[in-house]
Amino acid sequence: MERLQKVIAAAGFASRRKAEELILQGQVKVNGKVVKELGVKVSPSDRVEVTGIPVEREEPIYFMLYKPRGVISSVSDDKGRKVVTDFFHEYKQRIYPVGRLDYDTSGLLLLTNDGEFANLLMHPKNEIEKVYVAKIKGIPPREKIRSLEKGIRLEDGKTAPAKAKVLSIDKKKQTAIVELIIHEGRNRQVRRMFEAIGHPVLKLKRERYGLLTLQGLSVGDARELSPHEVKQLRTLASKK
Known part of the structure; x- marks a missing residue:
């Protein structure tokens, strides 16, 4: 019951x-x-x-997908472009993405048919960390990295404190690889944050969501979450 x-x-x-x-x-x-x-x-x-x-009740299912670039985070697209649910044709349940990754962003995306679970994870107050790795134009000085960590004022308000770290730089090509850890989920947030400090994103991937990583998956691969992983995500999202 x-x-x-x-x-x-x-x-x-x-x-x-x-x-x-x-x-x-x-x-x-x-x-x-x-x-x-x-x-x-x-x-x-x-x-x-x-x-x-x-109300059609189905057994709840939970997946993670290594979303490729050039795929829409939706269940359909009026322009006929590939969508994330195209990777799950073998399942009869109606699943949908939890949040979204931009068309040009790759990485870890969750999908489920559990509406309550999805709403819990997407609630603005949840504290689930999301780890992004961005290739950006230019080499940012330390003060710009600190500004990312303190919060950037965007058109929809200031971002919450974040963690940022330069992983590598290419002086010849004038690019840098930066890891950014946030727990918000605003539209195109990571790209807008880097644009705000004058270093637009050239390539972006989400490598971690909470305790979940892309380990063992290739681009376009998916796997079902274990009951323990689902429980961990619920716990993380319920901390606030």
Whole structure:
């Protein structure tokens, strides 16, 4: 037996909080009867409807993908470009990416059919570290690296404190490889941070998400997360 709002969230209809609002508004039915009270629990055999639409409950699945460059972090694209779910044709469940990586960014991307899990990881207050490695134009002086660490003022506000480290420099080509660790998830944040200090990104990869790394995966490879890894991510996201 699971709480009704959790079942709705896990099916991807809405966040758990929004699911609670829908229940209180009388938009949810269980076995044909309107439910307006929170705390109701349902079994797998119960029929749940949200605004008249049946909730299809699937076994939750969790994947990580080594996303290649030139792939859209979406389930479809109106321009016919390759999307991340194209790497999962053998699975019948409807999965979707947790957050996104830009079209030109490669690296670790999570996908799931568990809406509650996805909403938890993407909540602005979560403290899950994301490690990026960027090849940038120019060689940044130490004071610019410190400014990344203190926070950069962007058009949508100042970024949270980060960790930054120059891994290597190429004086001949005037480029540098920089590791940047953040825990926010704003749109194109890493690229915008480097642009703000005058060193645009030439190439970008996300190498770590929480405790997960790309170890053992080649570009385009995917694997299912273990129950322990899923539990670890939930714990990290629930610290705040």
